[in-house]
Amino acid sequence: MVVLPVPAEVTVILLDVEGTTTPIAFVKDILFPYIKENVKEYLQTHWEEEECQQDVSLLRKQAEEDSHLDGAVPIPAASGNGADDLPQMIQAVVDNVCWQMSLDRKTTALKQLQGHMWRAAFAAGRMKAEFFEDVVPAVRKWREAGMKVYIYSSGSVEAQKLLFGHSTEGDLLELVDGHFDTKIGHKVESESYRKIANSIGCSTNNILFLTDVTLEASAAEEADVHVAVVVRPGNAGLTDDEKTYYSLITSFSELYLPSSS
Numbered sequence: 397m398v399v400l401p402v403p404a405e406v407t408v409i410l411l412d413v414e415g416t417t418t419p420i421a422f423v424k425d426i427l428f429p430y431i432k433e434n435v436k437e438y439l440q441t442h443w444e445e446e447e448c449q450q451d452v453s454l455l456r457k458q459a460e461e462d463s464h465l466d467g468a469v470p471i472p473a474a475s476g477n478g479a480d481d482l483p484q485m486i487q488a489v490v491d492n493v494c495w496q497m498s499l500d501r502k503t504t505a506l507k508q509l510q511g512h513m514w515r516a517a518f519a520a521g522r523m524k525a526e527f528f529e530d531v532v533p534a535v536r537k538w539r540e541a542g543m544k545v546y547i548y549s550s551g552s553v554e555a556q557k558l559l560f561g562h563s564t565e566g567d568l569l570e571l572v573d574g575h576f577d578t579k580i581g582h583k584v585e586s587e588s589y590r591k592i593a594n595s596i597g598c599s600t601n602n603i604l605f606l607t608d609v610t611l612e613a614s615a616a617e618e619a620d621v622h623v624a625v626v627v628r629p630g631n632a633g634l635t636d637d638e639k640t641y642y643s644l645i646t647s648f649s650e651l652y653l654p655s656s657s
């Protein structure tokens with residue numbers, strides 16, 4: 397078995413979700429279709445609620461920033477004509493959400509709405525999150541060895557908590573010391589990793605970040621974070637240069653903690 401020693405200075409393991417702890421297929425085939433199939437009805441039902449209005453405001457602001465992009469879908473400002481405009485307004489939000497999802501965009505606005513929509517499905521037991529089989533045993537072992545374990549995903553903190561709280565292996569929230577999402581910054585920006593270290597109260601070189609996306613690994617590395625790229629079934633392929641440059645693991649069990657031997 398391949399073994400990747402964890403540097404002695406590492407005290408925190410920071411985990412990506414999609415493609416790292418959880419199959420991309422679960423996200424693409426279960427989570428995302430749920431949004432596309434239910435977004436219209438969700439908006440119709442929850443429109444008057446404060447949380448939904450905040451989600452729509454954030455989406456509208458994002459749509460303004462996106463207006464220069466090819467195929468961007470605008471969300472008009474509320475005209476004050478209330479119920480008359482409602483069906484068109486809701487349709488514009490639906491079209492915007494579907495457009496963003498067709499590009500797999502990771503905007504905070506989209507991810508916030510998705511998290512709120514999944515809440516009901518997880519709470520009702522209609523969905524249970526999938527984790528690769530090596531994840532839970534490895535995380536338990538790391539924690540027993542004194543490591544802190546944090547999550548950093550483009551999915552909102554609320555969505556992350558839903559996944560970890562409602563998994564096929566039960567409630568896994570107690571295995572996680574904390575969560576970060578794009579509110580701290582985007583995963584392809586190195587400053588995000590400095591902010592995460594600052595928020596945890598450690599140096600960036602105390603962190604090992606595991607992700608399937610080399611652009612994220614590169615940003616983390618620029619901030620002096622240790623990285624390993626996780627190769628899982630269904631993940632995007634890596635170039636030969638990426639395979640040579642990065643430390644690769646196919647299972648969390650390949651990480652070797654000198655302190656736990």
Ligand SMILES: CSCCC(=O)C(=O)COP(=O)(O)O
Pocket residue numbers: 412413414415423427502507510548549550551552555556559583
């Ligand atoms: C954790 S929420 C569901 C997945 C999701 O929406 C997403 O964007 C995952 O992105 P990641 O940064 O975990 O690859």
Ligand SMILES: [Mg+2]
Pocket residue numbers: 412413414415416607608609
């Ligand atoms: Mg990922």
